[in-house]
Amino acid sequence: MIARAKNSQNRTILLVTHHYAPESGAPQRRWGALAGHLVPAGYPLTVLTPPPHYPSGKITHLSPDHLPGSVSSGDHGEKIIRVNYREHSHGLGSRAVDQMVAAVSSVLRGVRSPTGRPAVVIATVPGIPSVVAGWALARWHRASFVVEMRDAWPDLIQPSGILLRRGRSGDLRRGLRDLAARAVHRTVTRLQARADLVVTTTAAFAEVLRSRGVRNVAVVRNGTAFAPVRENAPVALAGRPLRVVYAGTVGRSQGLDVAVRAAALVQARGYALDVRIVGHGNELEPLRLLAAELDAPVRVEPSVPSTEVRDLYAWADSVIVSLRDWEPFEWTVPSKLYEVMASGVVASACLAGEAASLVAANGAGAVVRPGDVEGLADLWCGWLSDGVVPAASPDAATWVAGHASDAVLGHRYSELLDELLPHPLTAEGPGRGARY
Structure with missing residues (x-):
């Protein structure tokens, strides 16, 4: 009886991410592996993501399936909706504009998702504007909201100096950038606090967030499927x-x-x-x-x-x-x-x-x-x-095999989603979550 109730439940995930296959990199690899576990486990996945343009800032794959507005199927049966983007240089400002364009486009396309109303919206960083887009879509769909922090953003903004250009900069410009850094930190921290679940990749950052009052934090590490290249010998x-x-x-x-x-x-x-x-x-x-x-x-x-x-x-x-x-x-x-x-x-x-x-x-x-x-x-x-x-x-x-393998992490993620949506959804919305 429990299994039948779970299967009849809406378990659709809407993922908002700035990086996805066929790009290569840690964020892309992470969600490729997770999709390979979650879709067969009964979590239909729809991905809102721009065309592949990392790291050059220009589209790297010109197939019609990868252009803005296209809808295609991924390697694991996930539905991929390509959103708008802006070509960018390596400069912070240029990349930030690209991320904002993609975030706004994700909201516009996500409110009329062809896969219907999601039960869970997951927004993953890097791509800080993705978090704002995910929050807006979760509210629109009355869905549970998950924030996934791959790194210690926004805490890295200040020490990294990414808001400071090399060379001379006037006091006013420095002041504006410092103000922008604080505003981003406050915004992301508030959205973390409002999320139904915050997923981090380390236990240490999870503790930092708990100390700030974030109420539901879990750890799903980055994973690997790398096999040994040599025996353990000097x-x-x-x-x-x-x-x-x-x-x-x-x-x-x-x-x-x-x-x-x-x-x-x-x-x-x-x-x-x-x-x-x-x-x-x-x-x-x-x-x-x-x-x-x-x-x-x-x-x-x-x-x-x-x-x-x-x-x-x-x-x-x-x-x-x-x-x-x-x-x-x-x-x-x-x-x-x-x-x-x-x-x-x-x-x-x-x-x-x-x-x-x-x-x-x-x-x-x-x-x-x-x-x-x-x-x-x-x-x-x-x-x-x-x-x-x-x-x-x-x-x-x-x-690694016990704590950071793809299979272990996929199982852990599905367990967290099962806890987040423990009861079948009703016409009024999720049994838990969607609290903003």
Whole structure:
């Protein structure tokens, strides 16, 4: 009887997101994996998202199925509605306008969704305007509202300085940007407090939100399906250079200048190493210039398809996982870390907070403080002096399988949605939620 009642219940999800397949990246991968679990579990999914245009800002796939106004089916049976967007540069203002255009278009298209009235509206960040759009659609449809915070936004606005342009800026302009940052922080915090559920990807950020009075917070980590590339055994260098790789987003948040400076320092101490930074992002060219300036043994290379990341990890003796020394990053675990832990390759982790604790507790690698050039250089010099890179513990991959695998996270998300909608819906609206 219970199963029949659940099956007759409206369980449709309306997802508002600025990033979705066929784009590649952590947000896109997350919801591709979740869709693969939720749709078969009885949660029909409709996605409101702009055309694929990440990271260039221009449409990357010109199929009619990807243009604004199109409605198509995804790989898992989800319905994908493409909303309007605006071509953008790498500048913050340009990207913000694009996100706002997509958010407004999501509301206009979402109020007349071809899949009917949703039971749950999920708005996912990054793309802060998506949260406002999701809230408006949840109110319109009298649906439960879920806010998904992939990172510690909006807390990252101030330390990252993303509202400050390089170069000189007048007091009035600085004041306006500071005012804008505070306004965004207040808006997102209020919407978090009004949501029926806030999903974070780390336990640390969940505790921060609870301390602010957010009443219903749950953790669904980022996941991975990465398979080991080697057995957990020490790697003998046998007189060759230490091989280190970073593969992923190359932006301000990663602080990869530390790796370049550490590599130059290791070389200055008379040791040989080969560092590769492979990816895409605003800092790719500045890092290339820094490596040339310091004559560091660092190759800065464009991104490769995800299928080739395994080859990079198999080549490497260690994989860099790095974030800057900003307080909100102590509440953040980069999705890259789970991939590295699952790979069996030892991590060179420039991390703090929850992410550093995961590395240390599970023997996934060595931890140095973010921004610590000397510490990272000392770590690599120690391995080179010993002639051996230590093995990562098998506990790291075991932990990922139990806490951050796609199957575990999909099951966790469906459990949360079951709790959010415990009773069949009536004509008046959800049995729980929709409280604004």
